[in-house]
Amino acid sequence: MTVIVKDLREATDPYLDEPSLVNQLIYGKEAEKRRQKSEKEAHEDRLERLWCQLKDMYPDQKGKGS
Numbered sequence: 001m002t003v004i005v006k007d008l009r010e011a012t013d014p015y016l017d018e019p020s021l022v023n024q025l026i027y028g029k030e031a032e033k034r035r036q037k038s039e040k041e042a043h044e045d046r047l048e049r050l051w052c053q054l055k056d057m058y059p060d061q062k063g064k065g066s
Helices: 002-010 021-027 029-057
Strands: none
């Protein structure tokens, strides 16, 4: 399970990397870049909280058997 969570933390969402052309036309190029940046930061924060919750729920099991 840890491997899957680690992969999710390292993966980047391709939709968050490139600003939407439609949103650039609606909100303006700079506003869309700011919105995209804040959305990406919020996404990373959610993944970090999920990771911390999983670490608390499933502590290190080394030497404890199966």
